[in-house]
Amino acid sequence: SEQYPFKGVLDVLANRCLAQGTNAWTSTDHTCYTVDTAGAEGFLRLLPVYLDHVLFPTLKDSGFVTEVHHITGEGVDAGVVYCEMQASENEGGDMCDRAMRHAAFPGKCGYKSETGGRLKELRELTNATVRDYHKAYYRPDNFCVIVTGQVPLRDLLTACAPTVETIRTSRFKSLPPMVRPFSTEVPRPDKQQEVRLEFPAEDESTGAICELCWHGPEWSDLENVVALKVLLAYLCEDSISPLRKALVESTPPLCGKISEGLHEYKTQLINITLKSCDVEQLSKRDVTSEVQAVLKATAKAEGIDLLRLRSVIRQKQRQHLSAVESNPHDLFSGEIIGAFLYAEDFAATGSDGRSVRARLDAPGTLESLLAWPAERWAQLCRTFLSENPGVTVVGRPSKAAGEKVQAEDAARIELQKKSLGTDGLKKKGKELSVAEEENDVETPEEVSAEFKIPDVGQVQLIDVSTVTVKNGVAEAVFGKDAARLKETVAKAAAKGLPPMNFHLDHVVGAQFITCNIMVPLTSLTTRQLELLPLWCDTAFELPMVASPLGEALSHEAVVQLLTDTVVHRSFSVGLGGGRFRAGQAANMLHMSMKVERSQYETAPRLIARLLADVEFSVERLRVAVKRMLNDVPNRKRNGKGLMRLAMSAFDYSDSSAHGAFNVFRVEKLLKGLEDPEGVALGAAAFELSELRKVLLAPGALAYISGDIAALETAIFTPWCHGPFMTGGNGGYASAPATPLPALRRELYAADALRPPEGCTCGCLLSCTAEESNYWLVQCNSFTDPRSPELAPLLVAIEYITALEGPFWRKIRGKGHAYSYGISHDLEAGKLTFSLHQATNPVAAYEAAGAIVQKLCTEGSEGSEGEGPMEDEEGEDGEDGEDGEEGLDPCSLEAAQSGVLFGLIEPVDTVPGAMEEAFAMVLQRSPPDQLQWLLRAVQAVTEDSVRAAMQKHIAPLFSGAGRTVSMVCPSKKRAELEEQLQKLDPPFQVVHLD
DSSP: OOSSOSTTHHHHHHTTTTSOOOEEEEOSSOEEEEOOOSSHHHHHHHHHHHHHHHHSOOOOHHHHHHHTOEEOTTSOEEOHHHHHHHTTTTSHHHHHHHHHHHHHSOSSOGGGOOTTOOHHHHHHOOHHHHHHHHHHHOSGGGOOOOOOSSOOHHHHHHHHHHHHHHHHHSGGGSOOOOOOTTOSOOOOOSSOEEEEEEEEOSOOSEEEEEEEEEEEEETTOHHHHHHHHHHHHHHHSSTTSHHHHHHTSSSSOSOSEEEEEEEOSSEEEEEEEEEEEEHHHHHHSOHHHHHHHHHHHHTSGGGOOHHHHHHHHHHHHHHHHHHHHHOHHHHHHHHHHHHHHHOTTTTOTTOOOHHHHHHHOHHHHHHHHTTOOHHHHHHHHIIIIITSOEEEEEEEEEHHHHHHHHHHHHHHHHHHHHHHHHHHHHHHHHHHHHHHHHHTOOOOHHHHHTSOOOOGGGSOOOOOEEEEEETTEEEEEESTTHHHHHHHHHHHHTTOOOSSEEEEEEOTTOOEEEEEEEEEOTTOOHHHHHHHHHHHHHTTSSOBOOBTTBOOBOHHHHHHHHHHHOSEEEEEEEETOBTTBOOEEEEEEEEEEEEEGGGTTHHHHHHHHHHHTBOOOHHHHHHHHHHHHHHHHHHHTOHHHHHHHHHHHHHSOTTSHHHHTOHHHHHHHHHTTOOTTOHHHHHHHHHHHHHHHHHTSSOOEEEEEEOGGGGGGGSSGGGSSGGGGTTOOSSOOOOOOOOOOOOGGGGOOTTOOOOOTTOEEEEEEEETTOOSEEEEEEEEOOOOTTOTTHHHHHHHHHHHHSTTSHHIIIIITTTSEEEEEEEEETTTTEEEEEEEEESSHHHHHHHHHHHHHHHHHTTOTTOOOOSTTTTOOOTTTTTTGGGGGSOOHHHHHHHHHHHHHHHHGGGSSHHHHHHHHHHHHHTTOOTTHHHHHHHHHHTOOHHHHHHHIIIIIGGGGSSSOEEEEEEEEGGGHHHHHHHHHTSSSOEEEEEEO
């Protein structure tokens, strides 16, 4: 900025304010710059610097060259923004969304813009245009500062005062009038539109995308806006919603998934997306007509299920209150951004802020909708959906489209090289070098030193008190309320316990209770494990048989019961597992249910019924099989996902849960269940019933979090039913020896890929649908959560990877890759280097290795600087500018600050603190691990950080045994394989297409 004229100084200073740099996003109608800090002290120190950067940036040509777009000396297009957009421009979802906007906003309209920039326009963009844009729109009357968190108002105003004074004496004191952006009438189509396109993909049989949209009410029409959100959820969100029943639950289904939402513009844009569409069905059926048929039925009063609509409203109220507790910063700032953009009374003289207040009271607006009669809902549907001209975009997967895109880009680059010629390429290379040299000017140490690291002791952590009950005995584990809570728990246990162990995490005042149940999978065969993806996908939409727990329920009644009761639920193998992925603790079947505290007693009974009473209906399983198969191509065209899948396959055996959830294995299973007569599905339903009998033996583990003390003596009573009492007698029966949730490394196969010393091996996946490169490089590391090397390693990683740190400047700054990372996984015992959206991954990897080697040898007496990249000259090797990479005290302090923020940020809300406590249990870390680590990070020394680099990070780039998984565009495979062979040691990779 003008006051701080050093490239990257904002992030350098943010890293010293208990933050991890800054961030920004560009939406269709606004740009938002963000910073998150732990505590107010660092935030208030940084705020005036941030405001100066936003309003008074220097916008130098050198920054444009590296950050936006440039042509390298080899004639290839690069730049940070260019890398990012190259990875998304020809992705199916982006292409369909772009086509939808162009049709929905005819004529000239900013809402149809690709705000990230189209590649062609980025190649033609100039810095002068950027400067003109900034001059026109970055002005105080088009600018809003939103602060969420515990910051004293007087301190906030004091922090802003220098910027206000600068504004008064700058060019802003005399500004020409400006028409407020997006204040004019929004153009709309006058008749129904349909657009068809093809997008790059390997599998052409399924995985198509359909986007449908309609213009909705004005932003200011709050009641109708909120009502539309409810109506869209009613139409789309669960298996008994009208659109999902017609398009997903039907036989044959048109698509595998429906999502919906509103793009909040001056005039709302209503959007319904059909994903995982079957291409054959698309060719036979009229999407618009089928959707309109459902909408027309809903547009009649007799077509409205008023009881279900009211249930959806109450669910929305619960979800809003849950978000207030779990994600208040984003919830409130999001509403204020909308009001700033479109509320006529926003910050107006004499305004009472009515527009903002109304939007922050979502439960109140929702409450008023409970009184709406069926006819009013039907009228809403007619006005904005069934009788409103809309747009339908049909995107079909095409292998030829991907080959065409890659061939055209290769031809364009060749033409570009020829056009530039030898001299032109040299000139481009020189321009880039000059820009990089100008950008590499360091922030003066005296400027950094002015920003003292805030006292982390002033940040108040949320206290989580933990009590366990094992074999009927309560034990206080950790937390200031643990002793008192133990007494409450002991009284509750005296009334009766099921034969299972409990872990209770308590936070005073928590408004919601989360119940987690874990059931061991150790008794299942490989075949039974292979059937679990089918159960997980249908768990909340199967009918129930009558039992002592309750009456028989149809699958529709089950879905409705969950809508009436639950805020959030999940069912997976391992925590955080998915349709084609086993999660953490993959030796356990995991079910989670979050409810209001007043509904606590309902949750264990529901969990019990979902485990013991569901009927594996052949019809419900048939719908799930087709739905899951339609989703398979999406996973196959996800390069990053396949890269992670390959890395996982190196570690886990095919007979494990990780192997069973492999998308290729699941696809094989599902295709074997597709027989029209349903014989195979009937057999699968029987097998699922049998494996359930094996699972529901005594020995489950329960983890409950919330305001446990408020439950008083009713903590365990709801669990004394159904499958939890198996083997019990109504009182306490000793829990059997239950396996602990497994650590990742405990599930590794005996024949896991473990390259010997001096060898690097793995796989390379090439894909016509990818235009960027992605890499994972792994080596082994330590697993002890109390290792004295842990804090120095975390600081070392932050030092290297921080915004405006060494990797940022030499990898992202040179346009080699959009993002990079190093991560340490205690549970797995792995250290991983990653590259995402890379244009030149080998150069990025070599640059990373050179940086690490330099940092490891700097200041080490007697070191010869030996290493695999000792003799390799990078782009900067000739003039010795890499001398800047030595560890310096200011950067080390900033790295400590960044790590402290990274530790505190996940626990800044009540749910976040409880989730962290649960994670510590699953990782078998001591309950005070966070507090210990905060102290340890503050105590690291330069020597300990360098030692961590030498011992743990350097092997990622040297001759240690490493596994690699990579994804590249098909057109660049041969070139990449050649470059991999030139690395020292060479990468030995198996190619997969």
